[in-house]
Every structure is written in structure tokens, then in C-alpha cells.
Amino acid sequence: MQHRKYPFIVGFLIVPLVLYITFVIWPYIQTIGYSLTNWQGESQTFKFVGFQNYSDLFHDGVFRTALWHNILLLIFLPVVTILLALFFAFMVNVGGRSTAGGVQGVRGASIYKVVYFFPQVLSVAILIVLFGAIYRSDSAGLLNGVLTKLHLEDANNPIEWLNDPNLVLWCLLGVQVWAGVGFYLVLFSAAMQSIPKDIYEAALLDGADRSQTFFKVTLPLLWDTVQTSWVYISIFAMDFFALVSGLTQGTYGGGPDHHSEVMSTYLMRNFLYFGKSGYACAQGVMIMLLTMIVSVITLRASRRDRIEF
Amino acid sequence: MGSEMNRRDLVKRSAALGLVAVPAAGLLSACASSGGSDSNSSTKPTKGAASKDNPFGVNDSAALDIVIFDGGYGHDYATALGKLYESKHAGSKASVLPTQDITGKLQPRFNGGNPPDVIDDSGAQQIKLDVLQKNGQLSDLTPLLDAPYIDDPSKKIRDVLQPGTIETGTLDGKMYSLSYIYTVWGLWYSGKLFKEKGWTAPKTWTDFMSLSAEIKKAGIAPFAHQGKYPYYINVAIMDLIAKNGGVDLQKRIDAFDPTAWDDPAVLKGITAIYEIVDKGYLLPGTNGLTHIESQTKWNQYKAAFIPCGSWLENEQLKATPSDFDMKFMPMPSLDGDKLPPDAIRAGAGEPFIVPAKAKNQAGGLEFLRMMLTKEGSGKFAAAANSLTVLKDGVGSDVQLRPGTASTVTALTAAGTNTFNYNYPNTNSQFDTDLQNLSAELMAKRLKPAEWVAKAKQLAAKAKSS
Numbered sequence: 001m002q003h004r005k006y007p008f009i010v011g012f013l014i015v016p017l018v019l020y021i022t023f024v025i026w027p028y029i030q031t032i033g034y035s036l037t038n039w040q041g042e043s044q045t046f047k048f049v050g051f052q053n054y055s056d057l058f059h060d061g062v063f064r065t066a067l068w069h070n071i072l073l074l075i076f077l078p079v080v081t082i083l084l085a086l087f088f089a090f091m092v093n094v095g096g097r098s099t100a101g102g103v104q105g106v107r108g109a110s111i112y113k114v115v116y117f118f119p120q121v122l123s124v125a126i127l128i129v130l131f132g133a134i135y136r137s138d139s140a141g142l143l144n145g146v147l148t149k150l151h152l153e154d155a156n157n158p159i160e161w162l163n164d165p166n167l168v169l170w171c172l173l174g175v176q177v178w179a180g181v182g183f184y185l186v187l188f189s190a191a192m193q194s195i196p197k198d199i200y201e202a203a204l205l206d207g208a209d210r211s212q213t214f215f216k217v218t219l220p221l222l223w224d225t226v227q228t229s230w231v232y233i234s235i236f237a238m239d240f241f242a243l244v245s246g247l248t249q250g251t252y253g254g255g256p257d258h259h260s261e262v263m264s265t266y267l268m269r270n271f272l273y274f275g276k277s278g279y280a281c282a283q284g285v286m287i288m289l290l291t292m293i294v295s296v297i298t299l300r301a302s303r304r305d306r307i308e309f
Numbered sequence: 310m311g312s313e314m315n316r317r318d319l320v321k322r323s324a325a326l327g328l329v330a331v332p333a334a335g336l337l338s339a340c341a342s343s344g345g346s347d348s349n350s351s352t353k354p355t356k357g358a359a360s361k362d363n364p365f366g367v368n369d370s371a372a373l374d375i376v377i378f379d380g381g382y383g384h385d386y387a388t389a390l391g392k393l394y395e396s397k398h399a400g401s402k403a404s405v406l407p408t409q410d411i412t413g414k415l416q417p418r419f420n421g422g423n424p425p426d427v428i429d430d431s432g433a434q435q436i437k438l439d440v441l442q443k444n445g446q447l448s449d450l451t452p453l454l455d456a457p458y459i460d461d462p463s464k465k466i467r468d469v470l471q472p473g474t475i476e477t478g479t480l481d482g483k484m485y486s487l488s489y490i491y492t493v494w495g496l497w498y499s500g501k502l503f504k505e506k507g508w509t510a511p512k513t514w515t516d517f518m519s520l521s522a523e524i525k526k527a528g529i530a531p532f533a534h535q536g537k538y539p540y541y542i543n544v545a546i547m548d549l550i551a552k553n554g555g556v557d558l559q560k561r562i563d564a565f566d567p568t569a570w571d572d573p574a575v576l577k578g579i580t581a582i583y584e585i586v587d588k589g590y591l592l593p594g595t596n597g598l599t600h601i602e603s604q605t606k607w608n609q610y611k612a613a614f615i616p617c618g619s620w621l622e623n624e625q626l627k628a629t630p631s632d633f634d635m636k637f638m639p640m641p642s643l644d645g646d647k648l649p650p651d652a653i654r655a656g657a658g659e660p661f662i663v664p665a666k667a668k669n670q671a672g673g674l675e676f677l678r679m680m681l682t683k684e685g686s687g688k689f690a691a692a693a694n695s696l697t698v699l700k701d702g703v704g705s706d707v708q709l710r711p712g713t714a715s716t717v718t719a720l721t722a723a724g725t726n727t728f729n730y731n732y733p734n735t736n737s738q739f740d741t742d743l744q745n746l747s748a749e750l751m752a753k754r755l756k757p758a759e760w761v762a763k764a765k766q767l768a769a770k771a772k773s774s
Contacts, residue, residue: 040440040443040444041416041420041440042416042419042420042436042441042444042446043419043420043445043446044420044422045444045445135597136594136597136598136602137536137594137595137596137597137598138592138593138594138595138597138598138602139593139594140602141594144594155593156589157593158593158594160536160594160596160597160752161597162597163536163537163596163597163748163752165754249536249537249538249539249597249748250741250744250745251433251741255745255748256748256749256752256754257745257748257749257754258745269741272412272416273437273737273741274437274737274738274741275437275439275443275737
């Protein structure tokens, strides 16, 4: 039977492999090719320019700004999302008062779980409309309206959330955290529920309080899930295209004055609007390299011994 | 237990794979160029014989492929003209594809060498004309200009176009696009509000500023602009500069001459706009509002003036109170203006193009010729509350709304004193960067002198590229 094994495996793999090569690998190779040309995106006439695009890229202040913003997101987005999600998941599942019945969540935990998950069912387009209204720069905006009513700000001098260079990136980060926490809360909840209750009960009997239970029991047993989440959220942090281009000033967003620029929006503007498609391809190659580095680091750094239970 | 671990590994690996795959999604468009050929070998329909009635030699049996930007002006006018085309060329079939996603739909077709025959290349997803032209994708429209005007064959098309139409469509000395809509730019106000309060539209900047002080006292913000899109305020700034420095200066700016920015008119224009910001005459929050949000607040009498082009009336049709009495006025004049106070930015917009590789190129040109008739132009004006580039193209039978009517008056008053910048068509990056500077100035993060210095750097950069 052994000799029948390989045709069988190949038979299963051939279709996904062909799809993967056609739609992922081949575009990569093409992108690398185009990144060495001065292609303008509208015809097949272009010249080979060597590494000109890459050397331009290193001297491009806007690209450096965009890269820095992606790095900031890469640091803060996973940290904030995961910490919040872990906290909520812990409270919902095991944070309640311990009773004779053992370990349980806070009162109304099942309702919280559903409510926290709501943002996850909204598409990015809806998020953009919603937060466009929340961050609106005059007193008709939700935030400014509330602040004005509370007399915390002057109606004639509202905070222009998305037009303020110091606020805009953090406003966008807030949107993504708001939208993401619910999903990871459910993910962590599921993982927590697979932790046997007797471990918690043993900890409680030994007199562990909530934070001790969390750090000594829950977190180590959830490490695999946290690690996976970290990688997923990093994907969002490296992309971030839709939120920036939808909510901020400028063609494909990035305003004011590049203070919310991320690599993907800058790439898009160069590719489609400025007709610098070859240059945009070079940026794409850089993004690919950076993302690969990030994923390797993330997987390496979070490697730990697994605990069997 | 073992299978459990395997599954987790799998999830992790697929997540890592996802990380790698994401940029690919962004770059999928890059492969849009693959597989196309640039050769002209695609089967062109044999040309019909050219005649007086058929100057481009349209083949009656050839299909006509029309793509229309489905924006504020809709596409019904194109469908109607398509029917007219079919009836004049028996056996032909004219298909109209209305879309807002011009780039998404057409970039692959340009790259693949099979573009449509005529395109209304407009809207936010417009393919930039300078990029298309540099890549040899556009037909020269000179034959159209020299073709007879259908309503009066003794005239050529070039004789019946509004001034500036040919210049707007010209890149590197040849006309490549026919901008069909004639637009004027300036400030807008409510005739009703002004009448009620006894205010008169100011002619000079000094009057404008003193009226603004009065308006502010009345509890209304003197000035709103569409801050999320700095395009609008940039128009107001550049108009003040052109009126003060004259057409000569405007041409030098268009040519990316960096020394043009040293002209005192530049600093004067930008300082005037900065005065509005500095004196607190802006509608609170207007720097972050979209065009619809700010224009609607203006319609609600929250602000007195707003800068815009003449599409404003059609765009705000639903938000405008019926007794609003929308009025247009030219940008007020500064001291020592080289152009008269009535001078306005006016020009053709909404470019129509015929791709160089179109299968039915003759049909595309003929379609444009049919748009330039009283019938085509009148249909358009009635549907879209806008004038076309056909001189006297709107007959007396077409009823105009107050805003559009006031632009006609302003155009008559301006006479030959119209101007229009061409740099947005020839260098998208310079235009974008300049708008960016203007947004910073409006937010008080740049001073007028810094704005001038940075704009000069941009011009130098644009010149060298």
C-alpha cells in the first residue's frame, strides 16, 4: 500500500498548490520584478532602473514616517488588545466571587460576552462611518458633543480629533482596539473553559486571590492562544489600510500632513494616484520583508515550554 | 492530546502564513499588468469611408463601448446619446457602463491593450490623465477639433468651444481630453440670508474682512471650508494669488518655476487667507469636516461663505432650503490686483477621453462630436444643473436654478478675464502636496511665510522630476 501513498497526497495538494503559486507566489515574483523598473501602471512600457527605487525609498521621509507609524501600531495594538481581552475574559469566566459552587464569572457574564462581540460583526466600512460620526470635528460629533455638554470644551474651539497631528494615530488605534477586543475575548474565553476547573479550585483552596490565579494559573495555560492572537493582531498592525484611508484627510488618507500615514496607504497613493507604480512595488517588497521579519520574531520570542493538562 | 497540539501548531503556522500573505493582497493589483500586450495587433474594425457627414470614417457595424463615471451628473445623458448614435449608425450597438470605480475597472483593460472606446475619466477613482498620456494611451483629439460642428457644418468644433477648453485638455502641446462641463470657482453665499441682514457681497478683501467682523457679531461663522479635502481651500488661495499676480504668474506656477513663488502676490494671497484663520472667522471644526458636512452646515445658515465650484448647487440639491437663494461671487480683490475684480477661475472639467488603443476609435470621436450639439448639451444642462463647454449650448428653453443662473451672470461679467490652473492635470503629486500645506495653514500649524517657502521647494522638486 505504501507506493499508493504519494499519488494520493499529491492529488490532494495539487489544486491548492497551483492556486497558491498563481495568486500568491507569482504576484510576489512579479512585484519584485516591477520594483526594479520605472513602471507607471498604465501600460507595458517601462525601463529597468536597477535598485534606484530602493535607494529613493531610503531617502524618502514620508516612507520613514509611515514605517514608524506601523512600528508604533505593531507595539501598541497587540499589547492593548490582548491585555484588555485577557482582563475581560478572566472577569467573564473566573473573575466572579467564589461561592460554594466553585469558580464562575461576574454576574451577567453571558450577556457581556455577547455585547463585547458586537463590534466584531461590523464590517470595516461600517466602522468608518460610525467613527467618522464619533470623531467628527465640530459639536455635531459624538465626542465633541458630549465634551461640550459637560462644559469640558468650548463649542467654538472643538477638538479636531482626526485633524490633530498628536491625536490622529491614537484615535485610529482606539477604533481597532474597540473592534478587536470582542473577538479575542471570545477566543480567550474558549481557551479558559478548556482549563479544568479543579486547577482553579485547588488554587482557591490554597488561598490564591484573583490576580494570583490569573498570573500563576490562567496566563501560563493560555500562552499558546495569546501567541496566536499576537500574530493575528500584528497582521492588522502591518496593514491598517482601510481605517486610515477611510477616516483621515487626503487621497487614501494619511493626513494631516502624513501624521497618520502607514506604509500601505503611501504605497496605494504612489501606485494608483501618482503613477509611480514601480516605486510602489519597491515599497510592497519592503513591506513583505518587514512582515516576514516580524512574524519570525513574534514566533521565536513567544516560544515557551508547553504545559500539558 | 497529541492531535490537540497538532491543531494548535496548525493554527499558529497558518497565522504566520497569513502575515506573509497580507502584503500579497495589497499587491495583487500589481499583476494587473500581466498577460497584456502592447502591440496594436488587436483586431480593429475596418474603417468606414470618411465623408462630410462622417468625418472620422465610422464603421456602421462596429460596436461602441462607453464607460461613464456615475457621479453627481448620472449617466442618463450618455444612454440617450448612445441611442442617438445607434440610430445614426444602423447596425451598431452602443453600450454604456456606468461606474464609480474607473481605475479598478479600466486599469487592467489599459494594461491588457483592450480599453473601451470612450471614457468619462472622472471622480475620486479617476485614472490621472498625465499618467495615461505619458504611457501613450490617449488619442490625439485634434481631428475632433477640426471636424464640422453638427448643428452648423460651416463651423469647426474648435470654434464653438468655450475659451480654455482646448488648453485644459492639452498635454505636451496636443489635446488629449475633452472636458465637457464648464465650471466656475469662487465663493458662495445665501441671497436670502444676506438680504435679511442687509449685507452686500463684498468686492474687495478689505470689505470682505469688515463684513466678516459684522457677520461674526451676528453670531454666524463668516467662513466655512471643506477641511477634510483641502482641495477647496487651495482653490481659494490659488485664485487670490492669480488675481493679484496676473495670468503671467499663473502660467509660471503652472510651469513649476520655483521663482514664481517669490512673487509678492503669493505671500499676499496666502496672508489674506491666513487672516481668516487668525481672526477666528472659521466655522468651528470646519478643518475636519467633509465637503457634505461643511456645505450642509452652510446650507443651515451656520456659515456665511464657502469656497466651491459650480457643481455645488447640484450636489446640495436636497440639503438646500427652497428659499435659500444660492449666489455665486468671484474671490474678492486684493490691493494692487493685476486682474479686475470680476475675474474668475473658469474652466472645463469632467474629462472625456478616447484611448489610443480603442477598437472603435472613430466611433469614440464621433460620440464626442455628438455630445457637442445643442441637443446633447441641453439634455445635460437640464439633468445636471451645469453648463457645458459648448458656447451658448443651453437654449432659453432650459430653466436654470438660482445658483447656476448667478454663475452665468458672473461669467458674462468676467468676459475674457477668466483663468485656470493646469498644474493639477500635469503633476498630481505637486497638487496633493500643496493641498497638504494649505490644510496645515488652515489648522494654524504653518505661517504664511513657511507656506510660501515650502511651496517653493515643492515646485523645485516638481521641476526636477
